[in-house]
Amino acid sequence: MNRYSNPFPAGLALIANNGDIGGGEVMLLEMARLARGADVDVRVIAPKYPPEIVDAARAEGFIVLQFEGITRLQQARSLRRLLRGSSDVLWCNGLAPALATTGRRRRVAHIHQLPTWKHVATARVAAIRARCTLVPSQAMADLLPTSRVMLNWTSPLEVTARPDSQGSPMILGYLGRITCAKGVDVLLQALKILEDRKAGRFILRMAGDARFAPSADSVAIDAALLPVVHLVEQLGWVDRADFFCSIDLAVFPSTVREPFGLVAAEAMSARVAFVVSDSGGLPEVAGPDHPFVARAGDPESLADAIEAASSFREADPDGFVGMLDNAAHRWADEFSPAAGRTRFLQILQEFGLVSITANERPTV
Structure with a gap:
């Protein structure tokens, strides 16, 4: 009707x-x-x-x-x-x-x-x-x-944590539109910085597509991808639970003022650590005590935040788990x-x- x-x-x-x-x-x-x-x-x-x-x-x-x-x-x-x-x-x-x-x-x-x-x-x-x-x-x-x-x-995500494989690269994950507004070019530039600091420490899984992206975005993203293409797996759109099961650290580096930060709330539900930019609603969702916030549009700041999250996981596993517990409680209370x-x-x-x-x- x-x-x-x-x-x-x-x-x-x-x-x-x-x-x-x-x-x-x-x-x-x-x-x-x-x-x-x-x-x-x-x-x-x-x-x-x-x-x-x-x-x-x-x-x-x-x-x-x-x-x-x-x-x-x-x-x-x-x-x-x-x-x-x-x-x-x-x-x-x-x-x-x-x-x-x-x-x-x-x-x-x-x-x-x-x-x-x-x-x-x-x-x-x-x-x-x-x-x-x-x-x-x-x-x-x-x-x-x-x-x-x-x-x-967000609906709860049933996720099985990826086993901690000592000595293997940390798997970073990005979920969303493949656009410059979402900071994908900045993330790829940060990955290049991290690779220059210590080769082989990080790889990246990107889930999403470039629908509705401005044509100029593909030029900027392709240029940022070229030096790190061997470190990046492009998945297209995937099931969210499957995505979070397959990564160690999510990264949401938007350069525009985000109205909310749904992907950050989903990461909290999935008990997956994450880095966000200080863009609009993203840090608001993450909460005032979230330790891994980078300046929007700044590859060096993003690389530093990713490195800090990785170092914290290695140096203080119990504290890292406690951080995930706090994020899961925040999701239950708020999102x-x-x-x-x-x-x-x-x-x-x-x-x-x-x-x-x-x-x-x-x-x-």
Whole structure:
């Protein structure tokens, strides 16, 4: 069904920003699962093309409605037509659906990407008359002062730790888009620095692809890869649990202000040590006591942080395990589905969709 003849009782409509699956769409599916688990009538509304989020939602048994269009303007017009007559609470999971539904009251504007300065005004327009504007980190809230922080969460990852092989290279791991914005060129430059310091100490596994990367990125990344190509294994997209099982130290070196840091939360769940850059929400997720933070865009600083993590693991194995324990506890307290559930249900309660007890009410 692709129109609201509205045979359904008023419920929750989760509207996707994109048809493909990125971090925001991962969170949309997480929220859909929680809403269904709380007996809320939930449906997913998404662009018809590309069909990734539509297919994923249908595979999990959700009611799915689609809107047409290739350009954002076409999609906005189609979405507004689709929503005529809807009494649902609209959860606009991104700037595009929030802007398309500007002025409607029974809605949430959930912004997952840090807007550029020229788009901050657009984000503020999109939030007009919304019940609330949500962002996933304080780094984003600083740009949108009327917003509220609702931390993202991740599903637990069942990971078997890789055996410690004395004398073999430490396996570094990168998971994400293969772009300069994610710091891939900086990571490869840092690997060259580490190789120059002590040959054969580190190798790198990179999981992800270069979809939507600017054409200039491939030139910069290929140039950085050339001197260390013998140290790098390019995996493409892989299962996250399999990825974390296969590495010793994850590295997330973004050079842009990250809105959250989902991969860091996943590493905490998987009990895998990690290095992050001081970019936006990444250090916020890692926590104030996380010891391995590098300056964004600085290969020397990143190499130093990787070397510090490696040295700590070798010099103090018990302390290293204790650090992983602390990170896992932080994930359980802040970024687990249980933690996310109470934050999410509090928002739904504000619309009268659920009722939660006093001791379930977190600070959002």
